Amino acid sequence: MSQNIRPDRDFTTLKDYRRTGGYQGIRKALTELRPKQVQQLVKDAGLRGRGGAGFSTGLKWSLVPMEDDSAADIRQTRYFLANADEMEPGAFKDRLLLEQDPHQLIEGIIIGAYAIQANIAYIFMRGEYRLAAKRVAHALQEARDHSYLGEHILDTDFNLEIYLHTSAGRYICGEETALLNALQGRRSIPRAKPPFAVVSGLWGRPTVANNVETLCNVPHILHYGVDWYHSLGLGADQGTKLFGVSGRVKHPGLWELPMGTPIREIIEEHAGGMQDGYRLRGFLPGGASTDFLLPEHLDVLMDYDAVAKAGSRMGTGTIIVLDDQTCPVQMVLNLEEFFAQESCGWCTPCRDGLPWTVTLLKDIVAGRGRMEDLYTLAGLTRMLGPGHTFCALAPGAMEPLQSALKFFREDFERYIIGNSATREPA
Amino acid sequence: MARIEIDGELHTVQDGNNLLSTCLSLGLDLPYFCWHPALGSAGACRQCAILQYRDADDQQGHLVMACMTPVQDGMRIALTAQQARQFRRDNIELLMTNHPHYCPVCEEGGECHLQDMTLLTGHTMRRFRGQKRTHDNQYLGPFINHEMNRCIACYRCVRFYNDYAGSDDLQVFGIHNNVYFGRFEDGALQSEFSGNLVEVCPTGVFTDKTFSAHYARKWDLQTAPSVCVHCSLGCNVAPGERYGELRRIVNRYHGEVNGYLLCDRGRFGYDFVNSPKRIRKLHIAGQASCSVTMATDKFHTMLQAADGVIGIASPRASLEANFALRALVGEDNFFLGLDDSEHTLLNAIHEVMRDGGIHSPSLQEIEQADAILILGEDVTHSAPRMALSLRQAARNAAFALASKLHIQPWQDAAVRELRKQAPTPVFIASICSTRLDDIATNTWHGGPEDLARLGFAIAHNLNDAAPLPAALNEDQQALAANIARALRQAQRPLIVSGTSCSSLAVIQAAYNIARALPESAPQLAFTLPECNSLGMAIMGGKPLQQAFAAMNQGLADSVVILENDIYRRASTQQVDAFLETARHVVVIDSLQNNTTEKAALLLATATFAESEGTLVNNEGRAQRYFPVYPVTDPVRASWQWLLSVMTDSPWAHHDDLTSACAGAFPELATIVAAAPGADYTVEGCKIPRQPQRYSGRTAMHANIAVSEPGQPSDQETPFTFSMEGTTAKVPPAVLPVIWAPGWDSNQAINKFQEETGGSLRAGDPGIRLFEASGTQSWFNDIPPAFQAQPGVWKVIMLPHIFGSEELSLQSPAIAERCPAVCALLHPLDAETLAISDCDTVAIRDPSGTLIMNMPIRIEKTLPPGLLGLATGRPELQPLQSGMLVCLHKSDPLATDVSEERS
Amino acid sequence: MNLTTDKSTFAGLTAQEIQQIEAIIDHYEDNNAVAVEALNIVQKQRHWISDQCLCAVAELLQISRTHLESVATFDNLIYRQPVGNTVIHYCNSVTCWMLGSDRVCEHLCQRLNVQPGEVSADGEFTILPIVCLGACHHAPVALVGDDLKLALTEDSIDEILGVKHRG
Numbered sequence A: 001m002s003q004n005i006r007p008d009r010d011f012t013t014l015k016d017y018r019r020t021g022g023y024q025g026i027r028k029a030l031t032e033l034r035p036k037q038v039q040q041l042v043k044d045a046g047l048r049g050r051g052g053a054g055f056s057t058g059l060k061w062s063l064v065p066m067e068d069d070s071a072a073d074i075r076q077t078r079y080f081l082a083n084a085d086e087m088e089p090g091a092f093k094d095r096l097l098l099e100q101d102p103h104q105l106i107e108g109i110i111i112g113a114y115a116i117q118a119n120i121a122y123i124f125m126r127g128e129y130r131l132a133a134k135r136v137a138h139a140l141q142e143a144r145d146h147s148y149l150g151e152h153i154l155d156t157d158f159n160l161e162i163y164l165h166t167s168a169g170r171y172i173c174g175e176e177t178a179l180l181n182a183l184q185g186r187r188s189i190p191r192a193k194p195p196f197a198v199v200s201g202l203w204g205r206p207t208v209a210n211n212v213e214t215l216c217n218v219p220h221i222l223h224y225g226v227d228w229y230h231s232l233g234l235g236a237d238q239g240t241k242l243f244g245v246s247g248r249v250k251h252p253g254l255w256e257l258p259m260g261t262p263i264r265e266i267i268e269e270h271a272g273g274m275q276d277g278y279r280l281r282g283f284l285p286g287g288a289s290t291d292f293l294l295p296e297h298l299d300v301l302m303d304y305d306a307v308a309k310a311g312s313r314m315g316t317g318t319i320i321v322l323d324d325q326t327c328p329v330q331m332v333l334n335l336e337e338f339f340a341q342e343s344c345g346w347c348t349p350c351r352d353g354l355p356w357t358v359t360l361l362k363d364i365v366a367g368r369g370r371m372e373d374l375y376t377l378a379g380l381t382r383m384l385g386p387g388h389t390f391c392a393l394a395p396g397a398m399e400p401l402q403s404a405l406k407f408f409r410e411d412f413e414r415y416i417i418g419n420s421a422t423r424e425p426a
Numbered sequence B: 001m002a003r004i005e006i007d008g009e010l011h012t013v014q015d016g017n018n019l020l021s022t023c024l025s026l027g028l029d030l031p032y033f034c035w036h037p038a039l040g041s042a043g044a045c046r047q048c049a050i051l052q053y054r055d056a057d058d059q060q061g062h063l064v065m066a067c068m069t070p071v072q073d074g075m076r077i078a079l080t081a082q083q084a085r086q087f088r089r090d091n092i093e094l095l096m097t098n099h100p101h102y103c104p105v106c107e108e109g110g111e112c113h114l115q116d117m118t119l120l121t122g123h124t125m126r127r128f129r130g131q132k133r134t135h136d137n138q139y140l141g142p143f144i145n146h147e148m149n150r151c152i153a154c155y156r157c158v159r160f161y162n163d164y165a166g167s168d169d170l171q172v173f174g175i176h177n178n179v180y181f182g183r184f185e186d187g188a189l190q191s192e193f194s195g196n197l198v199e200v201c202p203t204g205v206f207t208d209k210t211f212s213a214h215y216a217r218k219w220d221l222q223t224a225p226s227v228c229v230h231c232s233l234g235c236n237v238a239p240g241e242r243y244g245e246l247r248r249i250v251n252r253y254h255g256e257v258n259g260y261l262l263c264d265r266g267r268f269g270y271d272f273v274n275s276p277k278r279i280r281k282l283h284i285a286g287q288a289s290c291s292v293t294m295a296t297d298k299f300h301t302m303l304q305a306a307d308g309v310i311g312i313a314s315p316r317a318s319l320e321a322n323f324a325l326r327a328l329v330g331e332d333n334f335f336l337g338l339d340d341s342e343h344t345l346l347n348a349i350h351e352v353m354r355d356g357g358i359h360s361p362s363l364q365e366i367e368q369a370d371a372i373l374i375l376g377e378d379v380t381h382s383a384p385r386m387a388l389s390l391r392q393a394a395r396n397a398a399f400a401l402a403s404k405l406h407i408q409p410w411q412d413a414a415v416r417e418l419r420k421q422a423p424t425p426v427f428i429a430s431i432c433s434t435r436l437d438d439i440a441t442n443t444w445h446g447g448p449e450d451l452a453r454l455g456f457a458i459a460h461n462l463n464d465a466a467p468l469p470a471a472l473n474e475d476q477q478a479l480a481a482n483i484a485r486a487l488r489q490a491q492r493p494l495i496v497s498g499t500s501c502s503s504l505a506v507i508q509a510a511y512n513i514a515r516a517l518p519e520s521a522p523q524l525a526f527t528l529p530e531c532n533s534l535g536m537a538i539m540g541g542k543p544l545q546q547a548f549a550a551m552n553q554g555l556a557d558s559v560v561i562l563e564n565d566i567y568r569r570a571s572t573q574q575v576d577a578f579l580e581t582a583r584h585v586v587v588i589d590s591l592q593n594n595t596t597e598k599a600a601l602l603l604a605t606a607t608f609a610e611s612e613g614t615l616v617n618n619e620g621r622a623q624r625y626f627p628v629y630p631v632t633d634p635v636r637a638s639w640q641w642l643l644s645v646m647t648d649s650p651w652a653h654h655d656d657l658t659s660a661c662a663g664a665f666p667e668l669a670t671i672v673a674a675a676p677g678a679d680y681t682v683e684g685c686k687i688p689r690q691p692q693r694y695s696g697r698t699a700m701h702a703n704i705a706v707s708e709p710g711q712p713s714d715q716e717t718p719f720t721f722s723m724e725g726t727t728a729k730v731p732p733a734v735l736p737v738i739w740a741p742g743w744d745s746n747q748a749i750n751k752f753q754e755e756t757g758g759s760l761r762a763g764d765p766g767i768r769l770f771e772a773s774g775t776q777s778w779f780n781d782i783p784p785a786f787q788a789q790p791g792v793w794k795v796i797m798l799p800h801i802f803g804s805e806e807l808s809l810q811s812p813a814i815a816e817r818c819p820a821v822c823a824l825l826h827p828l829d830a831e832t833l834a835i836s837d838c839d840t841v842a843i844r845d846p847s848g849t850l851i852m853n854m855p856i857r858i859e860k861t862l863p864p865g866l867l868g869l870a871t872g873r874p875e876l877q878p879l880q881s882g883m884l885v886c887l888h889k890s891d892p893l894a895t896d897v898s899e900e901r902s
Numbered sequence C: 001m002n003l004t005t006d007k008s009t010f011a012g013l014t015a016q017e018i019q020q021i022e023a024i025i026d027h028y029e030d031n032n033a034v035a036v037e038a039l040n041i042v043q044k045q046r047h048w049i050s051d052q053c054l055c056a057v058a059e060l061l062q063i064s065r066t067h068l069e070s071v072a073t074f075d076n077l078i079y080r081q082p083v084g085n086t087v088i089h090y091c092n093s094v095t096c097w098m099l100g101s102d103r104v105c106e107h108l109c110q111r112l113n114v115q116p117g118e119v120s121a122d123g124e125f126t127i128l129p130i131v132c133l134g135a136c137h138h139a140p141v142a143l144v145g146d147d148l149k150l151a152l153t154e155d156s157i158d159e160i161l162g163v164k165h166r167g
C-alpha cells in the first residue's frame, strides 16, 4: 500500500503507479471475474474496514441487492463512495494515501464499483485536504485520459465515472450515513439504520461507502491474491495496516505494518520510544474516540480483536501517546471539546450531554469541581453509550473519558481536592 | 397481529408498527418528543427509551428507542425497568440544561408537552451548573410568536414545515447545541399551515400570537366541540373562551377529517367573533334603541303586514337555522341566496354525489389515493386542509417502494428518500400555477373551458362511451391519454374538482372521468365555497335571481335575510333594487356588511362560537357544533330569532328543529345522530365546558357585581357552563377538551384514540349522508375551446386562503396576511397592453364604462385572454367570473380602485 | 446543464463562477448536491459568503436559500462573515494541543493583534481554530490558505506571516 509513498518523491503519477504493478488489479477484476466473484474474493481476503468500525468489506459489498427482482426497474442505479473525510483527531493516514498515491485509491474504487456494478462513484473529501484534492483531481484526469474511467473500461462493458466531492467539513460528515446527506447537499445528519446504505443510500439507491485505506488494500488483493494477503497479517486479522504514532515520541510517523504488530513495536521501535525526559503514561490506540490503554498494554497486538479484548478499539490505528507531563484531565477536556463542537445536534444525549461534559471538566480543571461531578461524568459516559445515541459519535466521545475516569481517577480528584499537581501542557 | 410482552403482561398488537406508537395505543405512558403520529419517527430526542430483552431468559435487556424499533411477534420489552426509567429521566435532565425554568410565566405552561414529560419521568433536581445558552427571536408574522430559548431541538417544527407541509422558509441553522430554528430573515411564515407549529412544537417556541394578545391558561378556557366555518371541509376545532371573548382555536382531532392539523385560516380566522364590526345591538331603522321585545314585536308585525315574505338562506348558517327560515316563509318563498352560477354548480355537485355512484372520500381517504387528478382547483386556496392531505397522498408510491425494500413506513426520512425514485402520479390541471405544483408529476394550465375539455378527453380515453371533445390539439390528446393511463393503473384513483372555476362543464367532466374508471373504486372529491354549501344544496331552494324577480313581480313584498351578505351574491344594482323594492327588510347576521346596512330590522345573531347547529361538509358529513360560551343579551342564535316569531310552531328547542329537519328531508334523515341531544348526560350530569381547574368562577365578574352569579343554564345542548361533571367517557362528538391525567397538552389525544393516528374511540364524529349509489348518464355538454378575443379579457375569480372567505377576513391577523388586491395577466397580454408588473390598468365593461383601476401582476402560467382576480374581496365586488372586460393602461395617478365606479 | 442564458451577470455571480458551478451540476442527481461545492467555488475568490452571495447561489441552483443557509451554517469552512485574504486554521485537536497549539494561537493573535475570528487590520489574515488536520506526526500544524504548515514554532510562524506580508 505504501510502496509508492516515499519521502523523497512528490507523488505517484500514473506512470509510476503502473510501473509498480498498478492497474493490474482492475484488469484481473474486470476481465476475469464477475462482480460476485470480486465480492467473494475480497470477503475471502478478510479485509476489514479501516474507517474505524472494522466491518468486513467483501461482506458489505455482497449486501448490495444486485439483480433485484421486485423493483428492478428503479433499482438500477447504485453508487460507490470513498470516504476521505478523515477528521478523527490523531488520525493521519488517509491524507498520505490521498496525497502520495491517488491512483491506488482510484483503482480500489474502480474494483469496488465493479463489484457492486455502480457506474458513478464519489470521493468525499474534507475541505481542508487541499493538496490531496489537487492530486486526486489530477490523477482522476490521468485515469480518464487512459481510459481507466469512462465508458467501456479496459474494453469491457463496465462504465464508471468518479467525481471528487470537496466538502466544507465537519467530523460527522465522515459517518457513513451523514456522509450521504452531506453529499446530497443536506445538513450532515446521520440517518437511521436500518435501512442500511447498501439498500437505500445516496438518493435512496444502493450505496457502498468505504474508507480510503480500505480501498487502497483492494488492488493488491486482486493483483496478488488472497493467499498472499493472508500471509501478511500477524494476528487474527489479514493484510497490512497503516499505523501511526503522534505525541511525545522521538519519531512520530506512519508506517505500513502487518496487521497484528505489537503496540510496543510500533511505539518503541518505529516511533523510537518516548522523547527524552518523558515517560509513557497511556495511549489512545486508534484515534480520539478510543479508550485509553496503559503501558501494561504495550504487548497487545494491533488487530481488531486483540485491542478490543484489552478494552479499547483499534479504530483508525493511529496511536496518540499521553506522556507523564500532560494532564490527562485536560487532554480529555480537549477531546470532549472537540466532540461537543462536532456533535451534529440531532440527538439529545450527544447534543446536550457533551456540552455538559465539557462544562464539568472545565469546572474541574478550574478548581471548581466537586466530587459528585465525577459521579455525574461517569453517569454521562453511560448515558451517551452505544445504542443510546443516534450514531456512534457520542459513544466514541465517551471512550477516552470513561477510561480516563478509570485509569487516571487520581488526576481528577487532585483537581477537586484542590492541588493541581500536574504541569500545564508545555 | 403480534403477541408481545410488556412489563410482564401479554398484549396483542398491530404488526408493522413501532413500539412507541404501540405502547401509546395501549394507553401506556411512554414519554417522547421527536416522534409525532403524523410525522413518523426520527429517533432524535432519545426520550422513548425502553428495555428490550433478547429472549425469555434475558434478565438484563438492552436499551432501545421504542419509536425506532418495530414490533415483532414474541418480543419482550419493559417500560418500567429501572434502567429505562433512569435513562428517560437523565435524558430530560439534558434537555432541561438549556430550557428556561420559568413555566409560571411561559405561555405554554399548563399545556406543555415538555412539562408533561418532565413530570412523567420524575426529573426534579437540576444538577447542571453551567450557563444556559440564549438566542434572539425572530418576527414570524401575525400568526406565530417565536421564543427560541425554550427550544429542545426535537426537530419536529422543521420536519412538519418542510417535509410534511412542503414549505421551505423555516429551517434549522447552526450545529451542535447551537441549533436555531427559524427563517433566513425576519418575516411572515409563508406556509398556509404554519399555525400547526403551535401544536407540533412540544414546548413554547412557537406559540399562537393571536392568543397571546388575549391570553388565558388552557385550564381557564371554556371549551366546546366545534366545527370550522371557514371552508367546506368541516375540520373539527376546539375554540376557547374567557371573559366572554373567543380567545383561540386549537385542533380537535378527527380521524377521518382533519387529523391533527388545521390550516391557518381555520386556526386564526376566529377573531371575527370579537370584531368591532360585530353586531351586538338590535336595530330598527329610524329608532335609537331596540330591546328584544321591541325587535320581536317588530319582526312579528312586519311578517303579519307582509304580502308575501321571501326568505334568503345562508350557506354559512346551520341546517337548523335555514330550516327554521324555510318553515317561516314556506318552501315556495325559500331562496338559497347563492350567486346564480354557484347555485347551479352546487346543485350539479349534489346530484352527482347523490346519484352518481361514486364514493366521496374523507380527507383520510384522500391521503390513501395512489393517483390523483386535480381538475380546476388550487386546493390550497379553496380547501386548504385538503391540500395537506393531497401532499401526503403524493408519498404513496414511495411507501409502496419502501415496503418492497422492507423499510418501515414510519421510518420517515428513509421513506422520503425514495420520493424521487417513486413519484405518485399527481396531475394538476388548473387555471394557473398552484401551491401544490411541487408534488405534481404534470401540471397543465387553461381556462375553465379547456380544463373541462381536457377532463372530457381523459374520460373518453378511459371509456369510449364517454363523449370526446372535438378539435383537441395533439398535446392535449397526449396529456389526456397519459393521465388516463395513470388513473387506470391505480388502485385508489382520486379526482378532485370543485366550484372555483365557476364552470359546470369542469364538474361534469370530473364526473365523467370518475365514472369512466373501471372497477377501481374511484373517488371524487369536490371543494365547495362555504361551510354549509352542501347542506344548502341538499335542502334545496330557489335561486336568488328568482327572489329578485318575485319581488319585482310583486309576488312578495318583504324579505328575511339569514346570515347572508347578498351583495356578495349579485350585482350591486340588482341587490339595491331588490332591497329598495322590499317593504320590509329583516336581516339576521353577526357582522356588519352591506346587506345589514339596508336592514329595517337588524337582529344580532350568535356566531358559531355562541350557538349550536349542524353543518354538512364537502364530503357529505353532517357535523354538530356547540356554543362555547353563552350568548350575551340581546344577541340570540338565528334559529331562536326565527322560532320566536313562529307563533304556532311545534318546536321549542334546537333538538326539535334538528329532528324536524331530519324528518323533512330524507337525505338529512340521519343528522340527529351527528351528536347526542340536550338530554344526554354522563352519570346523571351534563358535560362540563370548563376544566376542573377553571379559576375565578366566583370572582371573575366581581367588577360588575360582588354576588356570585348563577351559571347560565343551557337547555339546548348536553353541556353546562360550569366545571361540574366528567369528560372522561363522553363520546367524541361531545368531547369538549382533550385532557388526561398527566397529559395536559393536546397530545393527550392518544388517550382517546383506538390507536395513535386512528379513529376516536366510539367512532369519529359526524354522520355521512351519502354512500355511493346509482349512476348518472355521461355528461355530453362539452364547451368549445376558449378563444381569447383581442381587446377583451375574461374575468376569472381565483380563491385565496386569506381574503376570499368573508368571516375570517374580519380577523386582523388574517387580514394582515391578505395579499394586496391586484389582477393577474399573462405576459403576452401585458405586452399587448404595454404594461409591466405593478402598473395599473383600467378595467372597463365592453361599453367602455370604467369599472375600476387595478394594479397588475404578471403571471406567466395564467392563460392569455384571462384576467385573474381574487374571489370574495369586497373591493372587487363589481367583478364576477366569466364577465368580459376591456383593459387599458391607466393614468399612473389613477390608483384608487373604486374611483369613478358607476 | 445550462442554468442561465446570460452568463455574465447572474445575481452578481461572475461568469467564471457560474461556469465552474455549471460544470459540476451533471455530477449529481439533483442541484441540492451542488450546494456546498458551489459555495466553495464562490468563496474562493470572495473569501466569504455574504447574504447576497448565498442567495445568488441558491437562485442559480434553483434551490431554497433557507435550505442553503441551513447547510452553510452547519459546515465549518463556509464563512458567513468576512475573513482576511488568508485564513490561518490552526489545529487545536488533541496532539497539536498537547504539543502547543495554544501557544501557536497566542503567538498568531499577538503578532496580528487580533482575536480568533477577527480580520487583521491590513485585511490579510483571520485566525480560526480547526479540528485535526491529519498531520499529527508534525504537530503543531496549521492550514495557511491552501498550504499545510507543519511543526510550527514561533520563528516559523513569523516567517509565514512575513512571507505573506511580503508576497
Ligand SMILES: Cc1cc2nc3c(=O)[nH]c(=O)nc-3n(C[C@H](O)[C@H](O)[C@H](O)COP(=O)(O)O)c2cc1C
Pocket: A048, A049, A050, A051, A052, A053, A054, A055, A057, A083, A084, A085, A086, A087, A088, A171, A172, A173, A174, A175, A176, A177, A209, A210, A211, A212, A214, A215, A391, A392, A393
Ligand atoms: C462520527 C464518525 C466519524 C467517522 N469519520 C470517518 C472518516 O472520517 N473516515 C472514514 O473512513 N470513516 C469514518 N467513520 C466510519 C464510517 O462511518 C464508516 O464506518 C466507514 O466509512 C466505512 O468504511 P470501511 O468499512 O471501509 O471502514 C466515522 C464514523 C463515525 C461514527
Ligand code: SF4
Pocket: A172, A190, A342, A343, A344, A345, A346, A347, A348, A350, A351, A389, A390, A391, A392, A393, A394, A395
Ligand atoms: S450522536 Fe447524535 S447528535 Fe451526536 S453526532 Fe450522532 S446523531 Fe448527531
Ligand code: FES
Pocket: B020, B031, B032, B033, B034, B035, B042, B043, B044, B045, B046, B047, B048, B049, B065, B066, B067, B068
Ligand atoms: S420519540 Fe423516540 S427518539 Fe424521539
